Amino acid sequence: MRGITKSYGAFKALDAVDLDLRRGEKLVVCGPSGSGKSTLIRCINRLEEPESGLVTIEGQKVGAGGAELIALRRRVGMVFQQFNLFPHLPVIDNITIGPRRLKGMGRAEAADRAIALLERVKLADQAHKLPSQLSGGQQQRVAIARALAMEPVLMLFDEPTSALDPEMIKEVLDVMLELGQQGMSMIVVTHEMGFARRAADRIVFMDKGRIVAGAPPREFFDNPSHPRLRQFLDNILGH
Amino acid sequence: MSVSLTSFLEVMPPLLKAAVVTVEISVLSLAFACVIAPPLAIARMIGPWPARFAVSVLVEAVRGVPPLVVIAFVYFALPAIGLTFNGFWTGVAALTVVGAVYAVDIVRSSIESLGRGQKEAALALGFSVWRAYLEILFPQALKRILPPLTNELANVIKASALLSVISVNEISHVGHGLIFETFIVAEVIIQMAILYLVIVGCLSALSRALERRLAH
Ligand SMILES: Nc1ncnc2c1ncn2[C@@H]1O[C@H](COP(=O)(O)OP(=O)(O)OP(=O)(O)O)[C@@H](O)[C@H]1O
Ligand SMILES: [Mg+2]
Numbered sequence: 001m002r003g004i005t006k007s008y009g010a011f012k013a014l015d016a017v018d019l020d021l022r023r024g025e026k027l028v029v030c031g032p033s034g035s036g037k038s039t040l041i042r043c044i045n046r047l048e049e050p051e052s053g054l055v056t057i058e059g060q061k062v063g064a065g066g067a068e069l070i071a072l073r074r075r076v077g078m079v080f081q082q083f084n085l086f087p088h089l090p091v092i093d094n095i096t097i098g099p100r101r102l103k104g105m106g107r108a109e110a111a112d113r114a115i116a117l118l119e120r121v122k123l124a125d126q127a128h129k130l131p132s133q134l135s136g137g138q139q140q141r142v143a144i145a146r147a148l149a150m151e152p153v154l155m156l157f158d159e160p161t162s163a164l165d166p167e168m169i170k171e172v173l174d175v176m177l178e179l180g181q182q183g184m185s186m187i188v189v190t191h192e193m194g195f196a197r198r199a200a201d202r203i204v205f206m207d208k209g210r211i212v213a214g215a216p217p218r219e220f221f222d223n224p225s226h227p228r229l230r231q232f233l234d235n236i237l238g239h
Numbered sequence: 240m241s242v243s244l245t246s247f248l249e250v251m252p253p254l255l256k257a258a259v260v261t262v263e264i265s266v267l268s269l270a271f272a273c274v275i276a277p278p279l280a281i282a283r284m285i286g287p288w289p290a291r292f293a294v295s296v297l298v299e300a301v302r303g304v305p306p307l308v309v310i311a312f313v314y315f316a317l318p319a320i321g322l323t324f325n326g327f328w329t330g331v332a333a334l335t336v337v338g339a340v341y342a343v344d345i346v347r348s349s350i351e352s353l354g355r356g357q358k359e360a361a362l363a364l365g366f367s368v369w370r371a372y373l374e375i376l377f378p379q380a381l382k383r384i385l386p387p388l389t390n391e392l393a394n395v396i397k398a399s400a401l402l403s404v405i406s407v408n409e410i411s412h413v414g415h416g417l418i419f420e421t422f423i424v425a426e427v428i429i430q431m432a433i434l435y436l437v438i439v440g441c442l443s444a445l446s447r448a449l450e451r452r453l454a455h
Contacts, residue, residue: 047359074365084360088379088453098364101374150364 004043004053006036006209013039014050015209021154021187023058026180028196029189031206032232037189040206041156044187045076058153074102077147081159083139085131091118091142092127095149102150110149117145121175137168141175148179155179157188173199191236197221205229247426250417254427257413258434264330264409265396265438271331272338272395279339280346281372294343301340306398309333314405326407334395341391342384349380382453389446393439400435410434 006014013036021027029037042048044055046062046069055062057076063069085094095117096110105113118124121141123134131139140160147155157176161169173195180186180199190196196203197217204214205226213226224230283294301309310333313324324332353376361371403412414431418424 045363047362070365070367073363076363078360078363080356080360082356084356086357086360086375086379088382097375101370102365146364 002054004040004050004055006039006043006048006050012209014043016053017209017211019204019211021185023153024183024185025201026184026186026199027188028200028203029187029206030191030193030196030203030232030236035206036209037206038158039209041078041158041187041189044154044156045073045078047078074098074150075153077144077150077152077155079140079143079147079155079157079160081163083131083136083143083163085139085143085146087131090128090130091123091134094131094142095146098146098150114145114149117148118142120148120178121145122171135168136164137171140164140168140172144172144175144179152184154185154187157186157190159189159191161190161192193221193233193237205232207232242425242429246421246423247430250421250423250427250430253413253417254410254430254434257408257410258438260327260407261396261399261409261434262438264327264334264399264402264407265442267331268334268399269338269392269395269442271335272342272392275335276339276342277346277373277377280343280350281369281377283343284347284350285368285372297336298340298343301336302344306333306337306395307401307404309337310401310405326402326405329405330399330402330407330409334399337398338392338395341395342388345384345387345391346377346380349383350376352383353380382450385446385450385453389443393442396439396442397435 002018004014004017004019005012017036017040019027019040029040031037039048043050043053044057044062046055046064049064057072060068060072062072085091086097089097092111092114095114096105096107099105099110099113100107115124115127118127121144123138123141123145126134126138126142131142134142144160160176161172164172169192173192176186176188177195177199188195188200200217202214202216203220204211205220205228206212207228213220213224213229215223215225221233224233279294282290283298284291286294310329313333313336314326314329317324350372357376357379358371361375362368366375399409400411402409403415406412410431414427417427
């Protein structure tokens with residue numbers, strides 16, 4: 001992405017942000033509250049419409065609307081802080097609704113693949129429950145499976161574990177770690193620095209709508225280049 | 240005022256016949272209203288501005304006047320632009336509009352109460368905005384829509400009594416006629432009340448059955 005700018009009134013939530021992601025790269029985005037992390041990843045699939053700048057995915061420009069944007073969203077999965085599962089549908093239908101309605105996949109095939117995905121997130125036994133009958137960690141893993149069902153080339157995570165009790169965080173991060181090891185391109189907004197250290201190829205730090213630092217994990221943590229980042233790491237890691 | 244069984248039975252056949260007409264008009268108009276309300280509600284929320292404007296005007300106008308005025312409008316005013324309905328179809332058309340307009344507001348507020356995350360999840364999966372509303376948000380809102388909608392639709396059924404002013408042979412019109420022809424009063428009124436209660440009761444029962452299905 002190039003020069004992405006997004007303002008709310010006079011306030012610049014994103015200020016001409018440039019960011020590149022290689023295929024298969026795992027990028028962790030961190031930064032203080034209000035620094036524009038959510039806005040950044042929401043500009044990628046245009047849940048937020050930037051005023052200026054350009055996003056391209058696999059050479060294709062992400063347009064402002066219409067059929068191209070919809071086609072593109074089908075190839076970019078998103079996982080939200082609040083899970084946002086469809087509460088009126090059983091787990092399995094949450095996963096099959098995308099492939100069935102949007103790709104015209106048959107019921108049986110979609111269900112088979114949903115079960116396979118549920119096995120991948122270790123929830124095969126929960127297929128016929130409603131989301132409200134699951135724990136937060138389980139719901140978030142279903143949300144990951146729902147996004148994967150569309151066979152995305154890129155997965156976006158916006159603080160996927162911030163709404164979870166501590167004991168459930170790990171089960172979600174483990175699924176994400178595994179997904180990364182399988183070669184999925186991922187952009188993850190998170191404060192889980194342990195996850196960042198283990199899973200990320202690169203970590204970027206945002207402050208006031210800009211990316212102010214970016215480096216592979218070791219360098220990022222051991223040799224923080226920016227005073228704001230140093231302060232942030234001190235706070236979050238309790239140095 | 241005494242009630243006699245003979246009189247009761249005497250007025251029963253014409254009233255039952257009239258009840259069939261009330262049921263027909265109710266079923267048709269409620270069905271049409273339920274079919275057109277969701278797209279109208281969604282058009283009002285996310286349509287292009289002319290569609291939003293048109294639906295808003297229709298909703299505010301129809302809600303702002305008594306159903307009787309809507310009936311009179313369909314019966315007396317629409318023929319001026321070449322649309323002529325007989326009494327029965329005037330009833331269906333007018334009550335469809337009345338029912339749909341109330342349903343539009345219920346559908347809209349129920350969908351809006353779902354919160355932003357549901358819409359975003361549907362969009363992120365790759366649903367178009369319209370399909371997100373129709374296929375994800377609306378079905379989800381149904382549970383909240385049903386109870387208030389049932390109330391409004393019951394009012395629409397009761398408003399069918401107003402069709403007596405244009406001589407549709409529904410329960411109220413026929414009941415009135417019977418009272419003046421036969422001077423049987425109490426038996427007619429009691430029977431009319433029972434018939435309305437049964438019809439509205441059927442709607443409530445249907446709605447509760449649907450609600451149970453939605454709740455699993
Ligand atoms: N819809 C909106 N209207 C006005 N301001 C907004 C809106 N959405 C976000 N902002 C502002 O933009 C800034 C960036 O928001 P964003 O949600 O991207 O931050 P964030 O880094 O994700 O923070 P957090 O860690 O709290 O999630 C914030 O200051 C926020 O107040
Ligand atoms: Mg955020």
